[in-house]
Amino acid sequence: MKKKVAVVTGGAGFLGSHLCDRLLKEGMKVVCVDNLITGSLKNIEHLFGKEDFVFFNYDVTNFIHVPGIVDYILHFASPASPIDYLKLPIQTLKVGSLGTHKALGLAKEKNARFLLASTSEIYGDPEIHPQREEYWGNVNPIGPRGVYDEAKRFGEALTMAYHRAHGVDTRIVRIFNTYGPRMRLNDGRALPAFVSQALKNEDVTVFGDGSQTRSFCYVDDLIEGIFRLLMSEVHEPVNIGNPSEITIERFAEEVIKIIGSKSKIVHKELPQDDPKVRQPDISKAKNLLGWEPKVNREEGLKITIDYFKKELFEN
Numbered sequence: 001m002k003k004k005v006a007v008v009t010g011g012a013g014f015l016g017s018h019l020c021d022r023l024l025k026e027g028m029k030v031v032c033v034d035n036l037i038t039g040s041l042k043n044i045e046h047l048f049g050k051e052d053f054v055f056f057n058y059d060v061t062n063f064i065h066v067p068g069i070v071d072y073i074l075h076f077a078s079p080a081s082p083i084d085y086l087k088l089p090i091q092t093l094k095v096g097s098l099g100t101h102k103a104l105g106l107a108k109e110k111n112a113r114f115l116l117a118s119t120s121e122i123y124g125d126p127e128i129h130p131q132r133e134e135y136w137g138n139v140n141p142i143g144p145r146g147v148y149d150e151a152k153r154f155g156e157a158l159t160m161a162y163h164r165a166h167g168v169d170t171r172i173v174r175i176f177n178t179y180g181p182r183m184r185l186n187d188g189r190a191l192p193a194f195v196s197q198a199l200k201n202e203d204v205t206v207f208g209d210g211s212q213t214r215s216f217c218y219v220d221d222l223i224e225g226i227f228r229l230l231m232s233e234v235h236e237p238v239n240i241g242n243p244s245e246i247t248i249e250r251f252a253e254e255v256i257k258i259i260g261s262k263s264k265i266v267h268k269e270l271p272q273d274d275p276k277v278r279q280p281d282i283s284k285a286k287n288l289l290g291w292e293p294k295v296n297r298e299e300g301l302k303i304t305i306d307y308f309k310k311e312l313f314e315n
């Protein structure tokens with residue numbers, strides 16, 4: 001049987017590179033496209049030279065041409081951590097809007113299945129807790145996070161429009177906070193910040209009073225959920241994340257404890273529009289995909305800490 005061909009935009013990023021690994025393991029050919037503004041060749045260097053893998057350094061906000069048959073398109077290109085999209089506001093808006101348009105255009109042209117990487121950020125600072133897919137969200141369109149949130153909301157709208165108007169075979173995954181190897185140490189997110197601070201015995205910076213909550217999913221669990229969604233017939237958005245919720249203060253304490261660090265927690269100003277709570281309702285993923293996360297936080301943190309240790313002290 002002929003191998004399926006998958007295009008992964010943002011394929012050199014944290015999630016994109018894990019996805020490339022998984023699709024190759026499933027016996028597909030993978031075309032990885034990334035302009036490396038937040039992605040890194042280091043994430044995919046182990047794939048260079050493999051017969052079934054090609055990489056294009058390309059900005060997907062421009063017309064995308066891929067020769068030959070394409071079976072799947074997974075649109076993961078975007079700056080995704082709050083400090084990245086604050087630094088790159090226009091690029092973030094463009095890749096979520098124009099980039100999604102180009103990737104959908106390629107899907108239509110190739111008659112390929114399309115999967116959009118959406119986000120829990122589309123729920124904004126949520127008034128419904130935990131967040132179910134039916135909730136429409138509470139987003140400040142002109143706030144600093146609006147560039148990411150609104151681009152992803154537009155991306156979902158465009159994906160459903162291509163599905164309804166052009167019959168494109170689409171999927172939408174709403175990704176909640178995810179962590180694991182290949183996260184960037186300096187991407188500004190809570191987990192890499194806390195882990196690198198704790199490993200260096202520096203102050204651990206908790207923003208605000210630390211009572212805001214998040215729910216962290218280990219990357220292997222997330223990729224399994226996304227793969228199941230890709231292979232399903234579900235066109236509506238599906239939350240994928242780990243429902244185990246924790247305050248940021250407790251999370252910082254947990255990281256310090258697991259590392260056995262001498263770090264102290266210090267409090268810094270809470271960024272504007274920082275969501276107060278976040279927890280996925282994963283009933284839909286459970287019912288429709290038979291999926292739930294398997295890796296608990298302690299287990300996942302240990303693997304991730306080992307990765308960061310190597311990054312910090314051996315490279």
Ligand code: UDP
Nearest residue numbers: 082188189190191193205206207212248274
């Ligand atoms: N946060 C923190 N210290 C840091 C980085 C982040 O306390 O050094 C907080 C941040 O304000 C938010 C939570 O941790 O409440 C998770 O932030 P992250 O940047 O990981 O992603 P978000 O879930 O906000 O998209």
